[in-house]
Amino acid sequence: MPKFVDRVVVHATAGAGGNGCASVHREKFKPLGGPDGGNGGRGGSVVLVVDPGVHTLLDFHHRPHAAARNGKQGQGGFKAGANADDLELAVPDGTVVMASDGAVLADLVGPGTRFVAAAGGRGGLGNAALASTARKAPGFALLGEPGETGDFVLELRSIADVGLVGFPSAGKSSLVAALSAARPKIADYPFTTLVPQLGVVTAGEEVFTVADVPGLIPGASEGRGLGLDFLRHIERCSVLVHVVDCATFAPGRDPVSDVQALEDELARYTPALGGVLADRPRLVALNKIDVPDARDLAELVRSELAERFGWPVFEISTATREGLRELTFAMAAQVRAHRAAQPVAEPTRVVLRPVAVDDAGFTVVPDPELPGGFIVRGARPERWIRQTNFDNDEAVGYLGDRLARLGVEEALAEAGAVPGCPVTIGDVTFDWEPSTPAGVAVMLSGRGTDRRLEQSSRASAADRLAARVERRRTRTDDELFGADDGVAPEGDT
Ligand SMILES: Nc1nc2c(ncn2[C@@H]2O[C@H](COP(=O)(O)OP(=O)(O)OP(=O)(O)O)[C@@H](O)[C@H]2O)c(=O)[nH]1
Ligand SMILES: [Mg+2]
CATH class of the missing domain: 2.70.210.12 (GTP1/OBG domain)
Structure with a gap:
């Protein structure tokens, strides 16, 4: 297996x-x-x-x-x-x-x-x-x-409609075997079932799945027995069924205290998908009534159980199949009611991880580790840093232009950055040399920036940019014609 x-x-x-x-x-x-x-x-x-x-x-x-x-x-x-x-x-x-x-x-x-x-x-x-x-x-x-x-x-977290809970050897696996084509292992020793098993059950029009999970014992929430971890497989179930062993005469066990003990354990489990198991409807199946003493006990406790918990109670025998029909149709009715209350699921969904809401913006904050320094954070500036080959001056110039266009220089100046102070973006720290007059203008004029000044400085920034590109191009052409195969110069690949 x-x-x-x-x-x-x-x-x-x-x-x-x-x-x-x-x-x-x-x-x-x-x-x-x-x-x-x-x-x-x-x-x-x-x-x-x-x-x-x-x-x-x-x-x-x-x-x-x-x-x-x-x-x-x-x-x-x-x-x-x-x-x-x-x-x-x-x-x-x-x-x-x-x-x-x-x-x-x-x-x-x-x-x-x-x-x-x-x-x-x-x-x-x-x-x-x-x-x-x-x-x-x-x-x-x-x-x-x-x-x-x-x-x-x-x-x-298995997708099952009905989850069976019960003490070890209560007959959970026997019930799944009796209701479906699934053939889980059945034996008279505790913890026969070690991993959850699913069975598909048909009841009239309704087809649903039943999860057979390992047995639960008091103290499971502290790790006794197989613990509570496998309860994740019944987290999604719309109905829980208590399978109760009426033929056990172990000391301290009787149907009412069994159900109560398991409810105490279920209450200690916190579903990761939200909600609590307590909000699921429940049914109680009193099992093994083919055993005469068990049938007597079941009859004795059924009204007490119904009164105390308020859930429908069924008397069944997985051995003789007595009572299974009623139980199955009660499960189906609960599953139908739950499904009717669900929004229609789309057949195929693409789940995207939550991404930063503001991809376009950036922030400038003082660097807590470098006195007088600043950190620029933002998806775009950080991406641009990763895209830059710092061995290539022209690539670095291009980075500077991109940062200036985004307004990083103005923001740095406004935050109080002075030329030469360390600025960190992503994993790169450099000394800040304001390259656009806009950055300088903001520094000179302080906080209240004159719009006209800003506009005129933008124009001159464009002039300067053009001049710089011109200068670089001459040099670059030399470089490129020096390269014999037309592929990227060293360090650019
Ligand atoms: N007489 C009688 N015995 C039953 C009935 N249902 C189950 N058993 C017996 O009870 C024992 C335990 O049955 P399982 O179905 O393995 O019990 P389980 O709840 O799955 O147990 P774990 O997997 O250990 O938690 C087996 O020996 C079964 O034959 C029943 O209706 N009548
Ligand atoms: Mg089992």
């Missing part, structure tokens, strides 16, 4: 994007052919996909590391690098994805439901895509971004 694994930790690493290529088109008699470096391809993502053919998380137990491939680098001649395929990992229906701290990220229900665990990095732009009227022949390309990495806890 394959091992049943219902909780694993997965380390997901998405592929990095391929680097863009810096290259110049070369053709006989056409020495200045223009930039033709292609973009890098996208890195593969690690995606969890619900596969109805998979029933345990066993594969992850053996192979907890999942890494998708990197995107290919761009090439000369406008050749874009190939995107890498996503790495799809098949998970059972009902898998719950959690962060390492236990926060639920996604509940994967329904075949085909997908969850992007780690997104692949974007490919870097090649110099062809970076060319503009102001920058006709960029001598640099952008780097591909690293893929996301993350550790996730996967837990299987």
Whole structure:
């Protein structure tokens, strides 16, 4: 029998994007052919996909590391690098994805439901895509971004409509065997059932699943017996059925105190998916009434049980099948009522992890570790840092222009940054040299910035930018023509 694994930790690493290529088109008699470096391809993502053919998380137990491939680098001649395929990992229906701290990220229900665990990095732009009227022949390309990495806890919470709870040897597995085609192991020793089993039951029009879970004993919440962990498999159940052994004459056991003891344990279990088990409707099945003493006992306690808990009580024998029909139809009625109350589930859902709401913005805060320094935080500035090849001056200049356009320089000046102070973005710290007059203007005029001043300084920033690009282009062309194969200069790949 394959091992049943219902909780694993997965380390997901998405592929990095391929680097863009810096290259110049070369053709006989056409020495200045223009930039033709292609973009890098996208890195593969690690995606969890619900596969109805998979029933345990066993594969992850053996192979907890999942890494998708990197995107290919761009090439000369406008050749874009190939995107890498996503790495799809098949998970059972009902898998719950959690962060390492236990926060639920996604509940994967329904075949085909997908969850992007780690997104692949974007490919870097090649110099062809970076060319503009102001920058006709960029001598640099952008780097591909690293893929996301993350550790996730996967837990299987079986999808069953009815959950059976009861002491060991109460006859839970026998009940599933009597109602469905499932053949769980049945024996007269406690804890025969070690892993949850599902059976499919048909009652008239209704088809539903019943989960047979391991037996529960008092103290399970403190780890006695098999503990409470497997209760995650009845978390989703719409109905719980107490299976009570009326033929046991063990000291201290009787149907009323058995049900109460198990209710005390259920109350100590906190479902990760929210809610409490106490809010599920319940039925009570008094089992083994084929044994004469058991039948007498069942008759004796049925009204007390009904009075004390208020749940419908059934007397059954899984051995002779007595009372099974009534119990099955009562289960079906509860399942039908629950289903009618549910919103219609969409067949295939894509679950996205929550992302930062404001992708466009950024913040500037004083650096707690570097006195006089500042930290710029924001999805875009941090991405731009990752895309920059710091060995290439032109690439660094391009980064500066992007940051200035976003308003990072103004914001730094407003926050009190002075030239030469350390500024950290992502994993890079540099000395701040305000490059746009706008940044300087804000510093000179203090907080109350004059709009006209700002506008005129924008215009002059554009002039300066053009001049700088001009200067760089001459140098770059030399550099590029020095390269013999038209592929990116050293350090740019
Ligand atoms: N006489 C009689 N014996 C029964 C009946 N139902 C189950 N049994 C017996 O009770 C014993 C335990 O049955 P299981 O179905 O394995 O009990 P369980 O609740 O699944 O037990 P665990 O998996 O250990 O928690 C077996 O020896 C069964 O044959 C019944 O209706 N009448
Ligand atoms: Mg069992």
